[in-house]
Amino acid sequence: MFSRIAILLAMSLALGCEPEQQTTTELPKVFVSPAEQISYHPVVEFNARLESRDEVQISALVSGELVAIHFDEGQRVEAGTPLFDIDPKTFVAQVAAAEADVARAQTTLDNDRKTLERGQQLIGDGYISQSELDQFESNAAASEAQLRASEAALDQARINLDHSKITAVASGRMSRSNFNIGEVVGPESGPLATLVGGQVMDVIFQINESDFFKAVRQGIPEMPLQSVAELELAFSDGSVYSQKGYLDYIGNRVNEQTASVEVRGVVPNSSGMLVPGQYVIARLTILVPRTVTVIPQSAVQVDQRGTYALSVDDEGMVSRANLELGQRVGASVIVLSGVTAGDDVIISGVQRVRAGQQAQKQLVESETAIPNAQ
Structure with missing residues (x-):
């Protein structure tokens, strides 16, 4: 019995001599980048058709x-x-006949005017009656009207002759x-x-009803359309047309069948490369800048619940932010909702943490600044 107690006492003394074990655990390190606000010119694309103006x-x-x-x-x-x-012979003959009618009417008018002048002299001497003078005046007026009609017929005959030669x-x-x-x-x-002129081509496309009324709320239809957007055309093979254009018309009603509004742009076609009926992609760069929030594309994660990012607050607490995303802007993406400017989102090390945990965050300006050894 004594020996067993001695052994236990020795073991307890030995354990008491070991150094105290560390009970704290180092927080996982993650690399974060802040969400930023930028001034952005949106780019939107539409399927479009070309028409010759x-x-x-x-x-x-x-x-x-x-x-x-x-x-x-x-x-x-x-x-x-x-x-x-068109065979001009008939029209040449009509011109000749009309010229003869004019000459005949002119001769008749000249004679009637001379008769009227003599009558005006004779009535003063009592050689003719007033009724006879009235008849002379009537004859001269009728002859003048006939001359005008003959001249009009000659003009029409000459026009018809001109129309027999059709020019561009x-x-x-x-x-x-x-x-x-x-x-x-x-x-x-x-x-x-x-004949297709083609020096200028119309670019016809449709925007949906919601986008149209969003533009109305922003006052775009009230602005000079040439200052709203820069128009660029892309072809089905991915190539881009070298000359840029502008908007010049936005419809004033919604098509009930398509729930869309017609928009027309204009592009120069001095090279003749564009042809009517051709289908293209109309790419609009909106010239009115918007202030948007962006985060690095590498911060965006996807799971069964949707698209999200993990953010880390000043106390190191990790939280999940469900995202609604817009367009990509270079290596970043526009965030419509979920985070605000200044939020630190994890761009590397996301696999080490979960929402509700704490982490040690290190701020980096870009992914190239992340050390290889993480």
């Missing part, structure tokens, strides 16, 4: 046989370039001709061809 349907204004076509399909023409000839009303590119030489054309025939 200078598209002209070339039609015949007089009837007759088509005797000449002066262009090739797809050819670029300048304003005033001859396009079609603007510079642009021609379609193919819808008629062949020898066919009879006229005002009821429909377009002979189409």
